[in-house]
Amino acid sequence: MCGILALMLADRHGQACPEIYEGLYSLQHRGQDAAGIVTAGNKGRLYQCKGSGMVSDVFHQSQLRQLVGSMGIGHVRYPTAGSCANSEAQPFYVNSPYGIVLGHNGNLINGPDLRRFLDKEAHRHVNTGSDSELLLNIFAYELQRMDKYRINENDIFEALRNVYDRVNGGYACVAMIAGFGVLGFRDPNGIRPLVIGERDTPHGKDYMLASESVVLTQFGFRNFRDIRPGECVFIRRPDRDDLLSGQRGPTLFSRQIVPCKRFRPDIFEYVYFARPDSVIDGLSVYQSRLNMGEKLAYNVMKRFGEDYANKIDAVIPVPDSARTSALQLAQTAKLPYVEAFIKNRYIGRTFIMPGQQIRRKSVRRKLNVQLQEFFNKNVLIVDDSIVRGTTSREIVQMARESGAKNVYLASCAPMITHPHVYGIDLADCKDLIAYGKTEAEVAESIGADDVIYQSLEDLVASCTTENVSDFELGLFSGEYTTGASTEYLVHLEHMRMVNNRARKNSFAEDEEREAPDDISLHNTHSDPSLD
Ligand SMILES: O=P(O)(O)OC[C@H]1O[C@H](OP(=O)(O)OP(=O)(O)O)[C@H](O)[C@@H]1O
């Protein structure tokens, strides 16, 4: 999962970078591997800073000062296609046509076909294994085909129509065309989220696009709405004619590029990925997690029978993501809620860390126990999801080491039995702890006395609103909204294996290594006086 962000300020002399930079902090939970910002100055020059690491590692004040201009885009990356090399940090850049940069959240399931097409027919050079670079090149190719000295918004929408025809998968993107404007678009099934908001200023309206509404609220953007599946919005910076005619600020254009196919947002955003203070497709993530907790409570009560309260002494959340649901579960079942795992706030999310060994170690570094809350008690530990079982195994063991009598585990998500193909690097089937197992077998495998999973029906009901009642659920069923060929699943598995080897620095003879650095846009000595 990645986080994307675009900002267009009404004030041509304003600086977009500080808010993009801060905004990326609010999206950090969506990607911890790499981060990047590209801004554009008034004369069309692009300024870039990106690389591997968290936001705080990648940007330093001296670099941020060089990212000048009143519009820009930002990205935080959690690699799901390609490798974790520095060169795959986003945004990606192509110089032709016009100078375009793009940031992408999602996965294209026809990446190998697109790569062949770009090579054989479009004759465009792609320098990384990233599907996002493919997407950018497809867009560039379609714009190039218009063969125009200068394009307008209709050309962008036309080019995108062809992009939608060519690419398949889950994608939410922000892009910027040097000197012209920023745009955002979302796949025809709305699998990945994207929201837009506006802010009044004396110069006209500022616009921001982001993966999650939390960024928009943070900076005082109002009237925000989700980009519709298959829709593109383009925000054009004021040109000379606008300025001469007294028009203030940028102009927003929007177009339904292709009809919405099936509106199927990814339910895992609500379960785990998104921040609870975000609203996605009209539903507060916090509210959805309350609903999950309530439904799970009834499931737990049913499982333990009428005297369940004598069998469970404490409901314990696994911080962070499970807190909201665990609290609601405890309140519904009238059981004590106890914060018995304390989280070290300086350790990031463990699930999205690269490599199983580091994930396992990090659980212990991240979570510590309050001994007295476990000693001689029957505890019900609540987590939002059990994926590889790394967290569950460790915490069940920690509870036992702390003297718990019986350790039960409840999961707000149903059994995860299939890979996720739209931008969440869950794991291969065989690494998923629930793959081919019953609940009892999962319990045995993680060392718990019992495991209670949410039913799929209850999860869907927890997230259903007037707007959306259908969701991307492939990780629970193996049936994907866009379909996913066996060839693609094998390709994903192969990539994961290559990446694991690359992390250990052992390459096969014929394997192509990722370039360590980005070769696209070198302008660290940018000269702000040019603007
Ligand atoms: O079964 P696993 O493979 O361990 O994956 C599932 C766990 O990973 C996530 O936590 P994470 O630490 O990533 O983030 P959080 O702090 O937001 O809960 C999730 O909330 C589960 O706790």
Ligand SMILES: NC(=O)CC[C@H](N)C(=O)O
């Ligand atoms: N998690 C994501 O959305 C990743 C985007 C893209 N597929 C990449 O690997 O960079």
Ligand SMILES: [Mg+2]
């Ligand atoms: Mg967790």
